[in-house]
């Protein structure tokens with residue numbers, strides 16, 4: 001029988017010790033009384049700056065009687081849940097499935113379909129990894145945008161140039177499947193137990209290519225530089241996916257996982273009457289600080305301890321009228337990047353490499369944009385709002401793919417001095433007055449929240465802090481409506497999936513949604529229900545998920 005001890009405090013440095021003596025230290029007896037220990041979870045408890053420590057969960061076997069054992073406050077011991085298996089049998093009647101998008105949602109949908117013996121065709125409007133990396137570098141180094149392949153479009157989706165944080169609040173059993181897959185294809189195995197797993201953009205790029213090669217070996221077909229432009233239905237039955245290369249690909253199921261930036265695809269779906277609704281998102285700026293400043297503020301006297309990685313933060317400021325400003329997608333040791341995908345529009349975001357060693361720290365500093373702020377009943381009004389402000393920022397950057405920028409001090413003093421702190425942003429920051437680069441209601445919320453954030457993190461509003469605009473693609477501005485069997489409420493055979501469809505808000509939740517869609521397709525093809533993956537995800541869980 002295996003036991004699980006949870007919330008066991010460990011001093012900084014003790015995390016490198018073997019687990020048997022750690023268990024003997026807490027539970028008594030000799031180290032040999034404990035066998036096959038596995039670290040299941042490790043989080044950092046930084047609530048008390050003078051006593052920063054780890055909290056760990058360890059499963060193990062023991063020859064000792066552990067009932068009634070005195071434990072440190074907050075620690076508990078129980079029977080460990082049995083490890084599950086994700087294996088399923090192939091279906092006999094295999095549907096023809098086309099998956100749109102090779103982001104985490106499309107990729108994991110394809111992987112799970114392959115487990116059921118269903119061999120999908122994946123359409124990807126952008127290029128494969130090596131070509132895509134060259135195209136993105138042309139934007140970051142020379143300010144040249146390729147609207148067909150950029151940090152939103154191409155192999156691996158938006159996840160490829162992401163920060164690679166694999167956190168999600170959804171608590172879904174398929175998260176383990178996602179993490180184990182990343183580990184199998186080259187990610188650091190520690191992501192299986194770290195409370196805030198992170199792989200970094202460098203690693204996720206390698207994983208994406210290896211996953212694709214494995215999927216191809218198992219029968220999936222990938223078509224790069226191929227965009228879904230329409231689909232054909234006859235008497236309410238889906239017949240084919242239509243691409244910009246002029247092909248009609250016969251299919252029984254069409255998985256729509258195009259991400260939140262596929263604006264022409266959203267337009268096509270609206271035109272075809274696919275059921276959708278407006279969805280709230282968030283908008284604002286990227287804020288960047290020297291990493292040391294954040295580390296000192298977060299770690300206090302433990303600053304510089306070798307057990308500590310570059311510090312993160314999560315800030316929320318609740319405002320009047322149900323408004324809120326908050327930090328989003330915090331990237332310790334990362335860099336701010338240009339993430340535009342449309343000509344004449346600027347979009348900023350953040351990423352980091354596995355080592356998180358840039359010396360900078362950044363996060364989105366955003367305010368909630370409700371559907372009432374869209375100013376129109378049009379389903380795509382949120383998308384038009386994003387586009388408008390992205391274009392305003394392009395002009396503010398002198399008609400370039402630089403980013404309009406301002407120091408936090410100038411922003412709070414409402415005075416554009418033109419003096420900019422150091423930044424990691426590529427291709428270049430352009431001094432501007434950010435008051436002209438954001439909707440008034442977003443501006444007001446950020447101005448109100450920043451002093452409160454300064455109270456929480458000393459130096460947050462210092463002269464070294466810079467703001468860059470505009471962080472507009474935080475999540476999808478629409479949701480495609482689907483039934484309990486995963487299909488569109490308006491069109492049988494269409495399966496809305498992932499972030500663009502409004503069912504995920506990050507890499508892991510998008511991947512989990514892809515898996516759920518695969519389960520629905522397999523169930524329709526007659527597969528027995530795979531019970532562990534049936535858990536529903538509440539839409540509130542995926543709004544700002546990482």
Ligand SMILES: Cc1cc2nc3c(=O)[nH]c(=O)nc-3n(C[C@H](O)[C@H](O)[C@H](O)COP(=O)(O)OP(=O)(O)OC[C@H]3O[C@@H](n4cnc5c(N)ncnc54)[C@H](O)[C@@H]3O)c2cc1C
Nearest residue numbers: 101103105125153157158159163165228259498499506507
């Ligand atoms: C810079 C950056 C940093 C991020 N950091 C993190 C992070 O640290 N952690 C995290 O969890 N999330 C992060 N994200 C968000 C994360 O990348 C997305 O939530 C996730 O990739 C969404 O997955 P998806 O598969 O739904 O869509 P996407 O990853 O957007 O993939 C959609 C794919 O569909 C393709 N496509 C679109 N339309 C068509 C069409 N008509 N035909 C064919 N192909 C089409 C696109 O080219 C794209 O490749 C970050 C995003 C960015 C941009």
